[in-house]
Amino acid sequence: MTNDTIEHEHIVRVADQLFYERGIHAVGMDAIRTAASVPLKRLYAEFASKDALLAEVLHYRSGIWDAGIATAAAAATTPRDKLLAIYDFLDEWFRAEDFRGCGFINAFGEMSAVSPAVVEIARGQKERFQRYVSALVDELGAPPALADQLAILAEGAQTTAAISGSPNAAAHARAAASTLIDAALSSRAAS
Known part of the structure; x- marks a missing residue:
């Protein structure tokens, strides 16, 4: 498993937790970036939206x-x-x-x-x-x-x-x- 794959999966798990706890509308990409500890540019490189x-x-x-x-x-x-x-x-x-x-x-x-x-x-x-x-x-x-x-x-x-x-x-x-x-x-x- 590559580091990119691990990071991709990490972002998904973090977003899942945030969406599930707070709701989808209440969680923005910036909150996901912060919680996942990834640069915003990297987040958007992984997920276009x-x-x-x-x-x-x-x-x-x-x-x-x-x-x-x-x-x-x-x-x-x-x-x-x-x-x-x-x-x-x-x-x-x-x-x-x-x-x-x-x-x-x-x-x-x-x-x-x-x-x-x-x-x-x-x-x-x-x-x-x-x-x-x-x-x-x-x-x-x-x-x-x-x-x-x-x-x-x-x-x-x-x-x-x-x-x-x-x-x-x-x-x-x-x-x-x-x-x-x-x-x-x-x-x-x-x-």
């Missing part, structure tokens, strides 16, 4: 989400357990001191009116998560509609935990997911 940096931040955040879900699912052996592991991952994340909700929902809420790129990246991340859940539901042998229901529970839990300040939304969503999975499988077996 704040929008370009934000796009990189959202891609970085997507990797964090994917890795967290994969780690939680790694210990699970069945599709049902892998689906429920999503909510275990959420529970751990909601308990983090710096939890401020879903970065994609936050960015979409803040920037969707002015940044088609943010809309595209946020929707893409949500679609990839939906496909992940759908694949597990298919592997489980449950009706496809279950995937939409489980994904909505996960998305709703993120918003609820952020607004309420309570991590309990993950446990409630997990319990609801378990009930939905069992009902879907019972319904499938009865038909």
Whole structure:
């Protein structure tokens, strides 16, 4: 890994932290330059604009989400357990001191009116998560509609935990997911 790559990644991590803590509109490139300890000229050499940096931040955040879900699912052996592991991952994340909700929902809420790129990246991340859940539901042998229901529970839990300040939304969503999975499988077996 080159020094340029390390510096590039450092800037992305710093910008991610600042955007997540303070909001995108509240953080200018000068604040990122200061926090990352890089000259402004170097910052703009890496990222032509704040929008370009934000796009990189959202891609970085997507990797964090994917890795967290994969780690939680790694210990699970069945599709049902892998689906429920999503909510275990959420529970751990909601308990983090710096939890401020879903970065994609936050960015979409803040920037969707002015940044088609943010809309595209946020929707893409949500679609990839939906496909992940759908694949597990298919592997489980449950009706496809279950995937939409489980994904909505996960998305709703993120918003609820952020607004309420309570991590309990993950446990409630997990319990609801378990009930939905069992009902879907019972319904499938009865038909």
